[in-house]
Structure formats: structure tokens, C-alpha cells
Amino acid sequence: xxxxxxxxxxxxxxxxxxxxxxxxxxxxxxxxxxxxxxxxxxxxxxxxxxxxxxxxxxxxxxxxxxxxxxxxxxxxxxxxxxxxxxxxxxxxxxxxxxxxxxxxxxxxxxxxxxxxxxxxxxxxxxxxxxxxxxxxxxxxxxxxxxxxxxxxxxxxxxxxxxxxxxxxxxxxxxxxxxxxxxxxxxxxxxxxxxxxxxxxxxxxxxxxxxxxxxxxxxxxxxxxxxxxxxxxxxxxxxxxxxxxxxxxxxxxxxxxxxxxxxxxxxxxxxxxxxxxxxxxxxxxxxxxxxxxxxxxxxxxxxxxxxxxxxxxxxxxxxxxxxxxx
Numbered sequence: 001x002x003x004x005x006x007x008x009x010x011x012x013x014x015x016x017x018x019x020x021x022x023x024x025x026x027x028x029x030x031x032x033x034x035x036x037x038x039x040x041x042x043x044x045x046x047x048x049x050x051x052x053x054x055x056x057x058x059x060x061x062x063x064x065x066x067x068x069x070x071x072x073x074x075x076x077x078x079x080x081x082x083x084x085x086x087x088x089x090x091x092x093x094x095x096x097x098x099x100x101x102x103x104x105x106x107x108x109x110x111x112x113x114x115x116x117x118x119x120x121x122x123x124x125x126x127x128x129x130x131x132x133x134x135x136x137x138x139x140x141x142x143x144x145x146x147x148x149x150x151x152x153x154x155x156x157x158x159x160x161x162x163x164x165x166x167x168x169x170x171x172x173x174x175x176x177x178x179x180x181x182x183x184x185x186x187x188x189x190x191x192x193x194x195x196x197x198x199x200x201x202x203x204x205x206x207x208x209x210x211x212x213x214x215x216x217x218x219x220x221x222x223x224x225x226x227x228x229x230x231x232x233x234x235x236x237x238x239x240x241x242x243x244x245x246x247x248x249x250x251x252x253x254x255x256x257x258x259x260x261x262x263x264x265x266x267x268x269x270x271x272x273x274x275x276x277x278x279x280x281x282x283x284x285x286x287x288x289x290x291x292x293x294x295x296x297x298x299x300x301x302x303x304x305x306x307x308x309x310x311x312x313x314x315x316x317x318x319x320x321x322x323x324x325x
Contacts, residue, residue: 001121003028006037007054023114034060041072050120055084063098070099079120092176097163102172152199153233161215163228170230171293184244186282187296189304193276195235206267214275217259238297249279280304
């Protein structure tokens with residue numbers, strides 16, 4: 001795995017190189033500023049598989065560099081690990097909003113750093129396998145409108161939605177919150193009803209359109225609160241929001257549903273694409289870092305799925321749209 005480490009302190013870069021090498025990561029390039037690093041990314045002489053970015057640097061800081069790296073061709077999905085001694089939630093929020101995948105704290109713990117690099121390597125390997133697997137058994141690309149190049153459970157990428165990050169990045173974000181941050185945060189899941197029906201009927205583009213429409217409505221409804229969210233596959237979004245009081249999700253569900261109804265989304269042939277959502281009630285993240293992701297996200301998703309089942313027993317009235325004038 002080719003790594004680019006960026007820090008304005010030569011000693012830190014030397015330490016990073018030494019510590020990474022002890023875990024078997026020896027192909028490391030370094031840069032002493034964000035400007036130098038950005039030039040290296042744009043030059044394209046080396047395509048890096050992972051970026052290690054110090055947050056606090058003079059001139060272009062690591063958060064700005066992270067956002068610019070994400071806009072650089074070829075680096076949209078590259079694992080980016082932020083390096084910092086700052087534990088303030090604002091820095092964590094800004095880093096993940098800019099596109100960070102993970103977070104490593106200074107002073108470095110060698111076990112933690114190795115774990116972060118191995119997780120990044122797993123992401124790189126999985127992406128390479130997914131790219132090579134986008135062909136049929138005879139090597140031809142998928143060309144049937146009713147076959148998908150992805151599975152319904154895949155965490156497909158959605159672009160252009162504020163604070164929508166990768167699912168694994170959302171988990172990493174949650175582990176970085178302090179006990180005080182946990183006390184002021186809540187997690188809930190939002191699921192698109194009858195996602196299997198949409199998947200079976202839609203083309204790849206129509207399915208991505210449906211997911212994106214839902215993401216836009218969720219983002220609009222949550223814009224008054226601080227939040228991070230991710231698409232977890234199976235038509236499900238997981239949201240971590242900044243709100244101390246745990247309140248029922250019925251009001252938020254109605255608000256998001258109204259936003260979706262106003263969109264009048266359609267399939268390519270003009271048929272209505274009625275997107276309905278269900279939201280489970282929020283819960284407080286676990287205070288144990290080892291259980292925080294698996295336990296909290298799992299419970300949130302289960303609550304949303306149970307909400308779907310309850311609604312099926314009492315169906316929502318159809319969305320009637322007037323045609324003509």
C-alpha cells in the first residue's frame with residue numbers, strides 16, 4: 001500500500017515512517033505542507049492508496065487538504081486518516097465532513113496506528129476487488145437494464161449531500177466521541193420502505209436516484225442540527241446527531257416524508273417513484289468504545305426495520321398526485 005504522510009514537523013514524519021514500517025507498511029512518501037502534498041497528488045507521478053494528514057499545519061491545514069484531496073481525480077474513495085492531538089468535537093466533525101475516513105490521535109500509540117493502517121488496507125483491497133468484479137463471468141460489462149452492477153446490500157456511493165460520509169467512516173467518527181460527546185449525541189436509522197420492490201424494478205441509475213432523493217430529504221430535515229450520516233445499504237441510513245434529548249421519531253418521519261412527497265420523484269418512464277421512509281426512535285451510543293459501533297448501529301437499524309413492519313400492519317394512505325391543470 002502506497003502511503004502519503006503529511007505533517008509540518010520532520011520528526012513526526014520520521015516517527016510515522018518508522019512506526020508504519022514495523023507493521024509492514026514501508027512504501028511511504030512524505031510532505032512537509034499541505035501545498036506540497038496537493039502538488040504531489042495532482043502531479044500523478046505516484047497514485048497513493050492512503051493519506052495520513054496532520055490537522056494543525058500552517059497555511060493549508062489538514063482539513064482543507066482533505067477536502068481538496070477528495071476533489072482530486074482518483075482520490076474520491078482513498079482512505080484518509082487524520083492525525084491530531086486535538087480532541088475537540090468541532091475538529092472531529094469538520095474532519096469527517098471534509099471526507100476523512102479515520103482519526104488517529106497524537107501522541108501515537110503504535111497498536112492504534114497499526115490498526116488504523118490495516119483497516120485502510122482492507123478498504124483498499126475491498127475496493128480493488130469490487131472494481132475487478134464489475135464484470136460478468138465472460139468478462140463483459142453488465143448491460144441488462146434489469147440486472148444490477150451492485151447488490152441491494154451494497155453501501156453504494158452518494159455524491160453531493162452535506163455531511164453524508166462512508167459507513168465505516170461514521171463508525172470511526174463515533175469511536176472518537178468523548179463521554180461528554182456521547183451524552184450529547186443520539187443515533188437513529190432511517191429506512192426506505194419496500195426497497196426490495198424499487199431495487200427489482202429500477203435500473204442502476206434509477207435506484208441511485210431514489211437513494212439520493214431520500215438522502216437529500218434527510219439532510220434538509222436535519223440541517224438545523226449538527227449531524228453525520230451514512231448509507232448502510234439495504235435502503236438504510238444511519239444518523240448520528242447532536243441532540244441531548246431523546247424524542248420519538250414520529251415528527252421527524254413526517255417532516256422527511258413530506259419533503260419526499262413534494263419531490264414527485266419518477267422513474268425514467270414517468271411512473272411515480274413513491275419513496276416512503278420509516279424511522280426508528282433514537283438511542284444513546286454505547287459508552288464502551290469496543291461495542292459502540294456494532295451495538296449502537298445494530299440496535300438503531302433494528303428499530304427502523306421494526307417500524308417498517310408496524311407500518312405494514314397499518315398502511316400509510318397512498319400519495320395522490322394531481323395531474324394537469
